[in-house]
Amino acid sequence: MGLCCSKSVSVVNNETVAADHGPKSPQPAASPLPSANSVSGAGDVTPGRSTPAHSFSTSPFTSPLPHGVAPSPARTPGRKFRWPLPPPSPAKPIMAALLRRQGKTKPKDGPIPEEQTEGGEVERPLDKSFGYSKNIGAKYELGKEVGRGHFGHTCWAKAKKGDLKGQSVAVKIISKAKMTTAISIEDVRREVKMLKALSGHNNMVKFHDVFEDANNVYIVMELCEGGELLDRILSRGGRYTEDDAKAILVQILDVVAFCHLQGVVHRDLKPENFLFVSKGDDSPMKVIDFGLSDFVRPDQRLNDIVGSAYYVAPEVLHRSYSVEADLWSIGVITYILLCGSRPFWARTESGIFRSVLRANPNFDDIPWPSISPEAKDFVKKLLNKDHRKRMTAAQALAHPWLRNENRAIPLDISIFRSVKSYVRATPLKRAALKALSKALTEDELIFLRAQFSLLEPNNGFVSLDNFRAALMKNATDTMKESRVPDILNLMEQLAYKKMDFEEFCAAALSVYQLEVHVDWEKIAATAFEHFQREGNRVISVEELAQELNLGPSAYTVLSDWISKSDGKLSFNGYTKYLHGVTIRSSNSRQPQQV
Ligand SMILES: Nc1ncnc2c1ncn2[C@@H]1O[C@H](COP(=O)(O)OP(=O)(O)OP(=O)(O)O)[C@@H](O)[C@H]1O
Numbered sequence: 109m110g111l112c113c114s115k116s117v118s119v120v121n122n123e124t125v126a127a128d129h130g131p132k133s134p135q136p137a138a139s140p141l142p143s144a145n146s147v148s149g150a151g152d153v154t155p156g157r158s159t160p161a162h163s164f165s166t167s168p169f170t171s172p173l174p175h176g177v178a179p180s181p182a183r184t185p186g187r188k189f190r191w192p193l194p195p196p197s198p199a200k201p202i203m204a205a206l207l208r209r210q211g212k213t214k215p216k217d218g219p220i221p222e223e224q225t226e227g228g229e230v231e232r233p234l235d236k237s238f239g240y241s242k243n244i245g246a247k248y249e250l251g252k253e254v255g256r257g258h259f260g261h262t263c264w265a266k267a268k269k270g271d272l273k274g275q276s277v278a279v280k281i282i283s284k285a286k287m288t289t290a291i292s293i294e295d296v297r298r299e300v301k302m303l304k305a306l307s308g309h310n311n312m313v314k315f316h317d318v319f320e321d322a323n324n325v326y327i328v329m330e331l332c333e334g335g336e337l338l339d340r341i342l343s344r345g346g347r348y349t350e351d352d353a354k355a356i357l358v359q360i361l362d363v364v365a366f367c368h369l370q371g372v373v374h375r376d377l378k379p380e381n382f383l384f385v386s387k388g389d390d391s392p393m394k395v396i397d398f399g400l401s402d403f404v405r406p407d408q409r410l411n412d413i414v415g416s417a418y419y420v421a422p423e424v425l426h427r428s429y430s431v432e433a434d435l436w437s438i439g440v441i442t443y444i445l446l447c448g449s450r451p452f453w454a455r456t457e458s459g460i461f462r463s464v465l466r467a468n469p470n471f472d473d474i475p476w477p478s479i480s481p482e483a484k485d486f487v488k489k490l491l492n493k494d495h496r497k498r499m500t501a502a503q504a505l506a507h508p509w510l511r512n513e514n515r516a517i518p519l520d521i522s523i524f525r526s527v528k529s530y531v532r533a534t535p536l537k538r539a540a541l542k543a544l545s546k547a548l549t550e551d552e553l554i555f556l557r558a559q560f561s562l563l564e565p566n567n568g569f570v571s572l573d574n575f576r577a578a579l580m581k582n583a584t585d586t587m588k589e590s591r592v593p594d595i596l597n598l599m600e601q602l603a604y605k606k607m608d609f610e611e612f613c614a615a616a617l618s619v620y621q622l623e624v625h626v627d628w629e630k631i632a633a634t635a636f637e638h639f640q641r642e643g644n645r646v647i648s649v650e651e652l653a654q655e656l657n658l659g660p661s662a663y664t665v666l667s668d669w670i671s672k673s674d675g676k677l678s679f680n681g682y683t684k685y686l687h688g689v690t691i692r693s694s695n696s697r698q699p700q701q702v
């Protein structure tokens with residue numbers, strides 16, 4: 109779980125280095141203790157500590173990889189961070205909500221009171237009572253520690269009564285002393301809420317109970333006795349075979365697709381946060397640690413920088429992201445599983461960030477030449493720095509490397525977003541997309557067919573009711589009340605429309621993803637032929653600008669999109685029109701599509 113400013117960030121030799129004040133993590137089984145040849149990691153700056161929590165050694169296995177490519181996936185340095193910069197941050201809304209809850213509304217024109225200041229202007233004691241049951245001792249007998257993170261330690265326990273009587277469970281104990289801000293308290297409350305809400309998926313750690321006393325919060329959950337994925341990677345010499353990696357990824361993607369459908373972004377996916385239920389090789393795996401996760405509305409972009417350095421997506425560092433950020437982290441995990449090295453590596457946290465933003469992972473050196481082209485394509489489609497071009501979790505499960513006819517592809521939340529944009533688009537845009545859908549390859553069609561059938565069409569058609577029913581069928585109880593209406597409201601236009609499979613394809617396809625397809629030129633050329641036959645028409649620059657919601661300043665650029673010979677969109681104009689125009693807004697470094 110995460111706490112605001114849970115670590116300090118100091119500048120050493122012009123490099124930002126994370127100073128970790130957390131407890132020491134246990135050393136991975138197959139990773140030797142840092143020795144003479146060890147390299148200090150990004151967490152290695154806390155004075156007075158013998159072994160830094162996030163030190164990482166050079167590889168326990170010899171690696172032929174070149175300079176800049178990390179030799180082993182040892183423990184994550186700077187595992188948790190919240191960027192200690194001023195807002196935008198959730199601090200103010202949370203403060204406002206807390207004040208409201210306490211019956212104190214914020215003064216109309218004045219600034220929102222800050223929670224606490226060093227100078228001590230406004231200092232209000234934090235309310236650390238959560239309203240959870242009080243007496244954990246009456247129900248559970250706590251035993252030895254089984255794991256430790258930055259914010260909590262986890263103990264084995266035995267249930268003394270109730271449904272679980274006699275069973276072993278895990279109890280994550282989070283100290284209230286470490287909850288020093290309103291945000292950190294809210295984080296714990298949210299972690300419990302997430303665990304409760306998502307409990308039920310096979311690859312999600314099962315939530316049982318929550319308690320508190322004066323000192324701690326106790327989260328009682330299913331005990332996973334098989335250890336962390338990270339330890340298994342290390343015990344196998346840092347690498348998995350493709351088949352073994354697939355078995356891991358299917359589980360990760362399935363639970364992540366489920367979380368995304370429920371509107372939850374995990375934000376801290378890494379091998380340390382996946383636990384095996386038992387020691388067996390074929391043990392199922394569970395995702396844990398929702399301490400940094402958050403709810404995200406369908407069209408919302410999050411802006412707080414949280415996560416673990418090696419696994420953080422570029423758009424998180426740009427402060428504008430959503431669920432796609434988790435897919436980047438899964439790309440990093442896949443890269444590590446397949447080659448035993450990290451794709452983005454540096455000695456300092458800021459160096460890792462630079463690498464994430466700018467470097468291209470190495471796919472040339474051993475063992476990559478012996479890895480299948482499908483596996484490489486899979487990793488590349490997750491490690492795309494443009495989140496719009498990245499595969500979603502459900503798409504990843506339908507990728508040729510993972511695809512398996514005997515395994516169902518889950519409902520993809522991104523379909524709802526694309527269909528929403530389609531039904532709101534102009535007739536010309538819809539015609540352009542329809543033409544493109546006629547040029548889709550079999551791989552895309554397999555995924556779209558699966559999504560269409562999940563909508564359970566009536567006589568070959570889907571309407572708003574089908575989207576509603578599919579959401580209700582897949583949503584947890586908590587999500588049914590708030591999230592389902594949220595999504596459906598955005599798709600209102602669909603109430604008066606029915607779509608057959610052909611039109612659904614046009615609505616659900618992603619132009620951005622197709623543009624990175626190896627055969628994009630061919631796909632676009634075929635699509636344009638269809639568009640010429642059905643859809644393309646004479647259009648003026650002014651009309652085109654209006655279509656794209658642009659002003660007169662765009663006329664010069666747009667005039668190049670129109671063919672001089674017939675006054676219709678040219679091939680070049682068609683592909684640009686499909687894509688939309690990318691502008692840079694003044695307060696964001698992220699391009700925005702119009
Ligand atoms: N259900 C469980 N069964 C067994 N061990 C568990 C369970 N949940 C957590 N652990 C152990 O406790 C450790 C810490 O748990 P968790 O990751 O939830 O805590 P955290 O303090 O939020 O961690 P982090 O340092 O990643 O912030 C895990 O790495 C794992 O080893």
Ligand SMILES: [Ca+2]
Nearest residue numbers: 257380381397
């Ligand atoms: Ca953890």
